[in-house]
Amino acid sequence: MKTTNFSRRHFLSKAATVGGAGLLVPAAMSCKKEIESTDAGSMAGIFNVKDYNAKGDGKTDDTSAIQAAMDAAGIDGGKIYIPPAKYLVSGSLQVPPGVSVVGTANAPQYSDPLKGSIILATGGRDDEEASGLFELGSCCSVSGLTVYYPEQVAEDIRPYPWTFHLQGFDNTVENVTLVNSYNGISVGPEPNVRHRIRSVYGCVLRRGLRVDRCTDIGRVDNVQFHGHWWWAKNVGGDSNLVNDFMINNLEAFVFGRTDWEYVNNTFVFPTNIGYRFIKTENGMCNGQFGGIGADRAQRCVVVDAIQYMGLLITNGEFVAFEGDNPIEIEIPDTCTGNVRFVNCAFWGPAVQNVVSHSKGFLSFSDCFFSSIHKGENPLPLVEADGGKLQVRGCSFWGDRPDILLNPGLEHAIISENTGTNGVHIINNIGDKAVIINNEPQK
Numbered sequence: 001m002k003t004t005n006f007s008r009r010h011f012l013s014k015a016a017t018v019g020g021a022g023l024l025v026p027a028a029m030s031c032k033k034e035i036e037s038t039d040a041g042s043m044a045g046i047f048n049v050k051d052y053n054a055k056g057d058g059k060t061d062d063t064s065a066i067q068a069a070m071d072a073a074g075i076d077g078g079k080i081y082i083p084p085a086k087y088l089v090s091g092s093l094q095v096p097p098g099v100s101v102v103g104t105a106n107a108p109q110y111s112d113p114l115k116g117s118i119i120l121a122t123g124g125r126d127d128e129e130a131s132g133l134f135e136l137g138s139c140c141s142v143s144g145l146t147v148y149y150p151e152q153v154a155e156d157i158r159p160y161p162w163t164f165h166l167q168g169f170d171n172t173v174e175n176v177t178l179v180n181s182y183n184g185i186s187v188g189p190e191p192n193v194r195h196r197i198r199s200v201y202g203c204v205l206r207r208g209l210r211v212d213r214c215t216d217i218g219r220v221d222n223v224q225f226h227g228h229w230w231w232a233k234n235v236g237g238d239s240n241l242v243n244d245f246m247i248n249n250l251e252a253f254v255f256g257r258t259d260w261e262y263v264n265n266t267f268v269f270p271t272n273i274g275y276r277f278i279k280t281e282n283g284m285c286n287g288q289f290g291g292i293g294a295d296r297a298q299r300c301v302v303v304d305a306i307q308y309m310g311l312l313i314t315n316g317e318f319v320a321f322e323g324d325n326p327i328e329i330e331i332p333d334t335c336t337g338n339v340r341f342v343n344c345a346f347w348g349p350a351v352q353n354v355v356s357h358s359k360g361f362l363s364f365s366d367c368f369f370s371s372i373h374k375g376e377n378p379l380p381l382v383e384a385d386g387g388k389l390q391v392r393g394c395s396f397w398g399d400r401p402d403i404l405l406n407p408g409l410e411h412a413i414i415s416e417n418t419g420t421n422g423v424h425i426i427n428n429i430g431d432k433a434v435i436i437n438n439e440p441q442k
Helices: 008-014 027-039 063-073 239-249
Strands: 046-048 057-061 078-081 085-089 093-095 099-102 117-121 134-136 141-143 146-148 162-169 172-193 196-211 219-226 251-255 258-269 271-277 285-303 311-314 317-320 327-331 338-342 345-347 352-356 361-365 368-370 382-384 387-392 395-397 403-405 409-415 425-427 433-436
Touching (some): 046 063, 063 078, 063 085, 063 093, 063 099, 134 141, 196 239, 196 258, 251 258, 251 285, 258 271, 317 327, 352 368, 403 409
Parallel strands (some): 046 078, 078 099, 093 134, 099 141, 117 146, 134 162, 141 172, 146 172, 162 172, 196 251, 251 271, 258 285, 285 311, 285 317, 285 327, 311 338, 317 345, 327 352, 338 361, 345 368, 361 387, 382 403, 387 409, 403 425, 409 433
């Protein structure tokens, strides 16, 4: 007996869904009704800020209206929908637990044209300690928005509080654009666990992301800080003024106490310090950092302190050429933990790639070191005078000295490296160094 075979694609093209009365409803009509219902705020759990008298005209202060929608959603949990418009917010928005704030952007946006769900933030001017624009507690999120500070001007940059301040358990910021935040995202210093910072792009001026007092694995993915977002004339930008301020002031990624932090695919240009690891009253960091980068920096990575088990950096790219003494990796003698770099590249006109006074462990494996810095008596690319150093399987490009081992270094293993003209090693620690199987200096 022959059976007729109807294809799934053919059937769905004719009638995609069954309506409440058992009737076939065209797919486009069903989708349209769902979108209209969402926009109107009539679906259960959807709270449209315009239903709470948010004007979105860029002139009326919508702080109270947006907060009213959040408070209503916070009763049982829900989604705050922010339709495309410009919303002036002069205060701080407290996102209740169980509430998601959602704009229209499925990905970060460039600032020209300034369209979509736009928050025009004016609160906290000249007060970095004021409440953040978005205060997030446990179990809440913000996504799909662009934040712009219209009263911030490139000729006279002023302090503002954090755009996002996260504390508590399991909160998220994603698909967000920061046009000209003074301070971007702070996680802590209140107790917090499992933050998720994903797909955040934009210009930050003083601090980009700061993490502290996280006691259970936070995640930072696909974050890029760049002056580009505030270069646009559409938002009063000026590339020279913006870049100069960032080069002299910005600490892009700062990590205090955080246990098992996972950071992937992050980048900053330009900056004073790209990645900084510090000790706070809550402790220090340990974590994995992959595919990270800092360009046009005075310092790409500074490790003031780290937990003893350490810092793992893989596939990093680092370029320093700003300031009087640009160095890509700097480790002061306050660091007593383990710092490891694998498959990282250092280039550009840095004075030196690495200067380490660490009292802990420092290792480089399968890395590329170079500099095109011009000057008399160029300094070695890698210099260390403390702790224990291991450099293995790396490549050195150029004509300057490659590695300087200075008194204070407890022990060094330098092995299996290659260079443009062999590997030039200056050993000032004698038999404390094991130097084997390196390409001979020509």
